[in-house]
Amino acid sequence: MKIICIGQNYREHIRELGSSVPGSPVFFCKPDTALLLRNRPFYIPDFTSQLHYETELVLRIGKVGKNIDPAFALSYIDAYTVGFDFTARDLQARCRKEGLPWEICKAFDNSAAIGAFVPKEKYPQGPGDLHFEMKKNGITCQSGHTGDMIFSAEEIISHVSRFFTLRTGDYIFTGTPCGVGPVAIGDKLEAFLEGEPLLRCSIK
Ligand code: MG
Numbered sequence: 076m077k078i079i080c081i082g083q084n085y086r087e088h089i090r091e092l093g094s095s096v097p098g099s100p101v102f103f104c105k106p107d108t109a110l111l112l113r114n115r116p117f118y119i120p121d122f123t124s125q126l127h128y129e130t131e132l133v134l135r136i137g138k139v140g141k142n143i144d145p146a147f148a149l150s151y152i153d154a155y156t157v158g159f160d161f162t163a164r165d166l167q168a169r170c171r172k173e174g175l176p177w178e179i180c181k182a183f184d185n186s187a188a189i190g191a192f193v194p195k196e197k198y199p200q201g202p203g204d205l206h207f208e209m210k211k212n213g214i215t216c217q218s219g220h221t222g223d224m225i226f227s228a229e230e231i232i233s234h235v236s237r238f239f240t241l242r243t244g245d246y247i248f249t250g251t252p253c254g255v256g257p258v259a260i261g262d263k264l265e266a267f268l269e270g271e272p273l274l275r276c277s278i279k
Pocket of ligand 1: 131250
């Protein structure tokens with residue numbers, strides 16, 4: 076199982092981070108040790124003083140594929156959920172400035188929190204017309220619509236599968252909308268897909 080994450084996929088988020096719109100999907104990977112499941116708490120690691128949440132639609136891959144044509148890409152998804160791509164923003168700033176790889180700021184233990192999966196049949200409109208939301212301590216901090224993604228789920232699956240064989244059980248984080256921000260010990264995060272609460276996470 077692998078976790079693939081798309082970066083810079085919403086214009087407003089690109090603006091808030093001062094990045095530029097990419098010409099093709101930007102992606103990175105997290106190892107299986109990054110998975111945080113079953114609403115377990117997240118412990119802020121000691122190597123960062125600026126831990127951020129990023130709330131994202133997550134696709135689960137349901138069959139093996141390589142060089143997938145965008146026209147058939149949706150058939151490779153078997154379920155959706157929401158996830159948190161936890162990011163050490165201070166380390167990321169240093170990595171970006173020095174042109175270094177992103178693993179230390181993005182791929183650390185428990186940095187990929189994943190909610191309960193919903194079979195794709197529940198949302199016949201497909202992954203391009205889904206609303207998702209994140210509340211921190213009961214207050215909405217991020218509210219996104221997947222129609223605003225620069226690269227659609229079809230384009231992401233097609234692009235990523237040119238480089239990596241996709242396998243059953245792989246996860247793809249599709250990028251965060253604007254509104255990313257810090258978490259602190261004691262915060263309670265909750266994420267929703269189409270109004271349904273699928274993921275809770277206490278920050279410790
Ligand atoms: Mg992200």
